[in-house]
Amino acid sequence: MQIKNHLLIKDDGNAVTFKATPNKGGSLTPQYLVMHYTAATTAGSAISWFLNPNAQASAHLLIDRDGSITQFAPFNVITWHAGKSQWQGLSGLNKYSIGIELVNGGRLTKSGNKWICPVDHRTIPIDEVIIARHKNDSTESGWQEYTEKQLEAAMNVAALLVKKYNLKDVVGHEDIAPIRKSDPGPAFPMLSFRSKAMGRNDKSSGEVKNSVELNIRTGAASSFPTLTKALPVGTHMLVLRTEGTWSFVEVLQSVHGIMDLEGWVSTKYLIAAQ
Structure with a gap:
């Protein structure tokens, strides 16, 4: 993949699917990459939300569970993915970061012997569930796993963005808004992901x-x-x-x-x- 005119281009020379979000701001010179989960289990729901002016929410990219990618705004345009947030002396990370959303149900609720996404009420297959404690929590919860195709696509894009825009770091929404947010959560391999994306040993x-x-x-x-x-x-x-x-x-x-x-x-x- 490559980036041309702040758009993500696939290996075949075509741009990834682009759906222009109305939920965007002015020009962006990114310093960070922020990783999110959608908290819902389908790409369609996230796409509809980001295209709805009433949502007041968006991101630069959405990566589905099969690794397919949708872009909503050029990487030099502000999207509304971070909300109230702070990091390294900066407030309001929308103005300083690129946002990537991964289709994932996030923190789950248990109903009988089933695990349910609380947003869209879909049942998550048991082999896609891990039990883990979020780093900002004191108790364990159920979380939906990410897929290997999804993580591979996210890693490739993250490394490309870091190189293209000389980004300072890769962080989670849970890092920049720890009281409000828990994404991408303990199912996301942030340590190795950040290390690889930044090109670190x-x-x-x-x-x-x-x-x-x-x-x-x-x-x-x-x-x-x-x-x-x-x-x-x-x-x-x-x-x-x-x-x-x-x-x-x-x-x-x-x-x-x-x-x-x-x-x-x-x-x-x-x-x-x-």
């Missing part, structure tokens, strides 16, 4: 811990055998490299009587160690 992703009991494996897939019993919640690790949705980590403490443990864990269950 994987070690710079830094020290992390797991938000749930977590298997550590010999390879980067759930089919590989585990090295020991599941890592207890809060085990401190250092991310050495990433591969897809998996991270190769060095465990920084003794677990189950084992020292110097290294192996593969699922990135989506990692949060920054504080």
Whole structure:
């Protein structure tokens, strides 16, 4: 992909689907990239919302669960994705950032043995649900997973935007508006995503811990055998490299009587160690 005249162009030379939002402001010189989830489960609902003048909301890009992309405004035009927000001394991040929305139900509610998106009331398949604690919460919740195609498309676009506009960092809506927002949430692999998008050495992703009991494996897939019993919640690790949705980590403490443990864990269950 490439960017021409502030529009995203596919490898075949054609622009991605463009639907002009009325919900936009003046000119933008972006400094940051802000990642969001839609809190609903279909691209159609998000597209309709961003095209509705009464919504007073929009973003630059929407990435569907199959990896397809819709653009709503050029990258040099302000969109209304951040709302009341602050970051690194800046207030109102709409004026300073590009916004990407990922189709994802976000925080879910449980009804019997089903997990429901509270916005559009659709049932989320159980194999798309993880139980995790948001970094700004004290209790666990259910969250819809992102798809590999979606994350791959988002990563490619993020790296392109960082390079094109010399962006300072990639952040979540939950970082710039922590009291109001929880997106993109603990199902989003922000540590490795930010590291790759910014072109940093994987070690710079830094020290992390797991938000749930977590298997550590010999390879980067759930089919590989585990090295020991599941890592207890809060085990401190250092991310050495990433591969897809998996991270190769060095465990920084003794677990189950084992020292110097290294192996593969699922990135989506990692949060920054504080």
